[in-house]
Amino acid sequence: xNKESSRARRHVKIRARMRxxxxxxxxxxKSVRYNYVQLFDDKTGKVIVxxxxxxxxxxxxxxxxxxxxxADIAKKAIEKNITEVAFDRNGYKYHGxxxxxxxxAREAGLKF
Numbered sequence: 001x002n003k004e005s006s007r008a009r010r011h012v013k014i015r016a017r018m019r020x021x022x023x024x025x026x027x028x029x030k031s032v033r034y035n036y037v038q039l040f041d042d043k044t045g046k047v048i049v050x051x052x053x054x055x056x057x058x059x060x061x062x063x064x065x066x067x068x069x070x071a072d073i074a075k076k077a078i079e080k081n082i083t084e085v086a087f088d089r090n091g092y093k094y095h096g097x098x099x100x101x102x103x104x105a106r107e108a109g110l111k112f
Contacts, residue, residue, distance in 0.1 A: 011091030018086050024048060026073065026085040026105065026112065030097055035066045037073045037101060039085065049076040066097040070104025078109050087112040 018025060021042070029036040038050035051073040053065040060068070077085065092098045106112070 007091040009091075010093075014088060014091060018088060021086045023084050023086045023112075024082060025088045026110070027088045028090050028092065028098060028101060030066075030092065035062070035069045035097055035101060037069055039073065039077055039082065048080060048082065049073065051076060063097055063100045067100040067104035070101040070106075071108040074105040074108030074110040083109065084111045 025040045025042060027038050027040050034052055034054050036050070036052040039048040040046070041048055051069050053069050056065055056068065058065070077083070087102060089098050089102075094102070102112075
């Protein structure tokens with residue numbers, strides 16, 4: 001069992017729990033360099049809002065940038081009158097950048 005297959009297995013379990021969810025999904029993706037997040041409506045199949053730290057030129061570390069991305073997506077979601085979401089961590093373990101992103105979104109006003 002390697003890292004990729006473990007993540008794929010966790011991803012399948014997470015998606016199975018969210019199958020009949022009424023709230024939009026807050027989907028997280030992390031690459032080696034950047035953090036990406038989007039708010040996705042499963043009913044219409046469209047992305048509502050998205051955010052990333054690609055254009056963030058600060059000297060902050062990846063965890064601090066992830067927290068800023070979480071706060072940014074929460075601000076954009078609240079502007080669209082969305083306050084409750086389902087958190088889809090995409091198979092990643094809930095620590096480090098993923099936890100920081102979730103904490104940033106919660107502090108900015110999103111509920112999940």
